[in-house]
Amino acid sequence: MDVDETPARIRLDRALDGLAVTFRGMTARGDEVQCDCHWGSEEELALLKVPDAVLDPDLLHRTWTAPDRPGHHA
Numbered sequence: 001m002d003v004d005e006t007p008a009r010i011r012l013d014r015a016l017d018g019l020a021v022t023f024r025g026m027t028a029r030g031d032e033v034q035c036d037c038h039w040g041s042e043e044e045l046a047l048l049k050v051p052d053a054v055l056d057p058d059l060l061h062r063t064w065t066a067p068d069r070p071g072h073h074a
Contacts, residue, residue, distance in 0.1 A: 024051075025052060027051055028048040028049050032045065032049070034066070040059055044056075044059050048063065
């Protein structure tokens, strides 16, 4: 069996597709500002404000674990 066709991979792909549909078009607030250690560079922060932008996994992790963001879940 091809690794891309395993039941687990198919479930993962469906779950990720569902997340993409749920969060499609969502962005950081236009007036969002933050230090480089949490959100990254000005370019990375700008990318968070672009609907449907593909984000680097490291940037996603930093934004999710930022201790001062609303609804923090780290």
